[in-house]
Amino acid sequence: MSYLGAKNVFDQTVAELILDDESEKKSIAFLLLEDAFSISKMDIAINKPVLINELLLQEYIERLNLNEPLQQIVGFTYFRGRKFKVDKNVLIPRPETEEIIDLVKGLNIEEPSIIDIGTGSGCIAISLQLELSNAKVKAIDISKEALSIARQNAKELKAQVEFSAIDFLKDFPAANQIDLIISNPPYIKDMEKVDMKANVLEHEPHLALFVPNDDALVFYRRIAEYGQKALKTGGYILAEINSHLGKETAQLFEQYEYQSVEIIKDFYGRDRFVKAIWG
Structure with a gap:
């Protein structure tokens, strides 16, 4: 668990998602961070320090890149x-x-x-x-x-x-x-x-x-x-x-x-x- 800037976490998530559509990548990244880690768009906008489980985030990104639906990942x-x-x-x-x-x-x-x-x-x-x-x-x-x-x-x-x-x-x-x-x-x-x-x-x-x-x-x-x-x-x-x-x-x-x-x-x-x- 580490404290990181919310915008930095968001940018990293977008960069690691394997999708051609940039707007779709951002949309999925917003939803993942909000639903799985309670990080809001406002948190991202002001780059609020957030406590993040980096290993869990990486696991979720990998599952998304294997076409698993976000809804099933977050449950x-x-x-x-x-x-x-x-x-x-x-x-x-x-x-x-x-x-x-x-x-x-x-x-x-x-x-x-x-x-x-x-x-x-x-x-x-x-x-x-x-x-x-x-x-x-x-x-x-x-x-x-x-x-x-x-x-x-x-x-x-x-x-x-x-x-x-x-x-x-x-x-x-x-x-x-x-x-x-x-x-x-x-x-x-x-x-x-x-x-x-x-x-x-x-x-x-x-x-x-x-x-x-x-x-x-x-x-x-x-x-x-x-x-x-x-x-x-x-x-x-x-x-x-x-x-x-x-x-x-x-x-x-x-x-x-x-x-x-x-x-x-x-x-x-x-x-x-x-x-x-x-x-």
Whole structure:
């Protein structure tokens, strides 16, 4: 442990990161120092003396240069302004996924009953339970390791969510007359791997990412079938989708006799969600 100037530490970190984009290097360096060592941008600006574990910093830089996501290195990320534990067993929540919470809130359902299919870190289920008055939220995942992380997040954030281990492609969770099915299921075709960044492809769970090329909508088909059994009349499905398959996903729900099927774009302008009403 040594006292060093915060700007000197920042400059060293930027210099040792292996990235072509200088602005991206600086952005990652800022986040690493803030999240792992509590060194703020103001500390860096005034070159405040900070106590730093140089060996640990070097380890983190080396891991970043091996394409390990920063969020996994520091062990957490933020979703809706809340800190969520993450590791290699769960997807790292993306900023665009946060929009699904506002979409649900816009439905104006009083005391909603909700089930989250493929909960991962639990970020969607937990956020809904905390932000919607008297919401009753259940969440499932095939991965027991992911559910362990989700339960830790719920406990830390004091959210009342019921978690269960279920292989959704084989079994439906018990539910009846619920208001909303929500999901961010696997939807990336295997063939799309070639276009993905190494930090995602090498470090995030493929079980939560990929689907077969010849059956890319397999989870949406199961969600549509489940909704027919579990939703009350007028109940909703709201799911994140593959932006390249928006039209196909919407048509699938229409084929299962859902009404008012709508594709919703994210803040990037990409097709990101599908909303459908049962009955």
